[in-house]
Amino acid sequence: MAYLHCLPPSVEPRVSDHIPQIIDMIKQIIDNGFAYSVDGDVYFSVEKFPSYGRLSGRRLEDNRAGERVAVDSRKRNPADFALWKSAKEGEPYWESPWGPGRPGWHIECSAMSAAYLGYSFDIHGGGMDLMFPHHENEIVQSCAACRESNISYWVHNGFVTINSEKMSKSLGNFFTIRQVIQLYHPLALRLFLMSTHYRSPVNYSDVSLESASERLFYIYQTLQDCEDVLLQHDRACLKETVPQDIASRISDFQNSFLISMSDDLHTNVVLGALSDPLTTVNDFIHTRKGKKRELRIESLAALEKTVRNVLATLGLMPSSYLEAVHELKEMALKRAKLSEAEVRQKIEERDTARKNKEYEKSDEIRKELAALGIALMDSPHGTTWRPCLPSSLQQEPAIAN
Template identity: 75%
Template sequence: MVHLQCLPPSVEPRVSDHMPQIIDMIKQIVDNGYAYRVEGDVFFAVEKFPHYGQLSGRKVEDNRAGERVAVDSRKRNPADFALWKSAKEGEPFWESPWGPGRPGWHIECSAMSAAYLGYTFDIHGGGMDLVFPHHENEIAQSCAACKQSNVGYWIHNGFVTIDSEKMSKSLGNFFTIRQVIDLYHPLALRLFLMGTHYRSPINYSDVLLESASERLFYIYQTLHDCEDILSQHDKGLQEFILPEISNVINKFHNDFFASMSDDLHTPVVLAALSDPLKTINDLLHTRKGKKQAKRIESVAALEKTIRNILNVMGLMPTSYCEALQQLRVMALKRAKLTEGEILQKIEERTEARKKKEYEKSDAIRKDLAVLGIALMDSPNGTSWRPAIPLALQEQQVASS
């Protein structure tokens, strides 16, 4: 998670370390009349909580018990759930007022959340599959323990699919983050994940991750070019920039704040990057842009704006130059080539072009493109950069 630039949690509590808090919360729920004891078990009485179903929109009478596991006939209502389970042979157990046993699945989260955040806090997260019954039960038992209990926002993420098929170990299409970042830059994976709204299902495929990697290279290359030109000028540039540049910056800012305020709509933010990046490249590389008044000031203002947003999004590298090199190294690894081999191909292509052997020249370019290596010609010679492998591009077109 460090490689993905995810902030570390302040605490990572263990259930086994919080048994007193869990038992105390169950006591509160029982004392408030929301739970009942059957032999050594304690069940939450769903019918005692009239708001049950408020998160998922499900009604108690619509829930059909017994479809996945046998219904416990000792329950007053099939929808009632366990707060405490009596000890079974071979299982770990703790002593409690109801006898030896262990906590139910749902009560653990409520008790530990209350211990560290209080009964009222801002955000609670989890996968879509936890909305019911887990989070629904959390709300019920937390409110039963404390009437003031409240979560401001429930954040539920969509599932990951692989080439539009659900990811699972049983299907053999399961992999870990470590496996992905062995071939792709961690921030390319982060960019890819942010390209889909967190509540929506996200479809993982090689072509989409290659696209994110190519996009990241473009972003960092543009900002690296900014650094190069800005390093040649005084640090104390005037703040004044032309109205058209101010408009680009203001629109980007407005899109960012509106999108992030709209349930963290990160795909819109990433799309909004296009205009300021294009404006920078126009100023740096086009004939018209190079003649633009306040050109350097504009480049500085645009670079600063993008850098600030990338920082917020967790996409800012330690160094543009270092990140670009890492992206190249990983592209070489995926292509199973060395940089020396690419440079040799570039040299062969240059010689072919000098001899007007254009068919050979085009073949060299295409062979590299198939492997995800794009050749870029300029007055200063030919360079290379990572790109979506041609085979994957063709595959994407065929399937669309």
């Protein structure tokens, strides 16, 4: 996860280390009149909690029991769920006031959350499939143990599909992050995931990852070009002001960032808004008109700083633009099954073909490399290459997330 710039959790508790806290919480729930024990099992009485279902919007009468498992006739209500389960042969167990057994699925999370965060905390997350019954049950059992229990925000992420098909081991389309980052830069994967709002389903495909890689290369190459220009000037001598139109662009971008992130973390909107400042940077660096602009260097410095701060907040800031550009190119070569020397050789063959006016052969070499995700860039200083979306994948239909 460190490769993806994900911060490590402060605590990674184990259920087996928190059995006393779990038993204490169950005792509280029973003492408060919300649970009952039967033959060594303890069940939560959902009828005692009128607001049960408030998170998912499901009513108690909508929950049809017995569809997936047999209904336990010892329950007062088929919807009652286990807080403690009596020991069964071959299963681990712990001693409790109700006899040997183990915790129910839901109580574990409530007890460990309360142990480290208290009964009230800011954010609780999980997959969309956990909203019911897991998170509903967490809410009622926590509130039953402590009336002041409260979680300010619930965040539920959408599912991952592979080429619009559900990802699962049974379908043979399941793979891990470690497998993905063998061919794609970890931050390209992060960019891809952030390009879809977290509550929406994420459709994983080669086209999506290639597009994210190409986009990330553009971002870092633009900022590296900007850094190269700025290194030629003493920043300490730069003026603190920038032209009004540049100040407005920066302000608009910052406002868009704050509004989008404050509105349920719309990272996809922020990533789209990056286009304007990056285009402006490229204009200042590469166009004749941009190079003549007043306060050009001051503008570049202000734009780079603004974009850098946003990338840092999104966890997309590399340790070095130059290093990230190099790594993205290495990954592109790996996917194309080519070496840098082989690409150089192709460029030389193309240069020779152009000198000999063999334009058909020249175009064929360009197309051959483009099909593999290698784009050739001609300039007065020669031909270079950059990663691109392989033309062999561009015919695949676009799929909306």
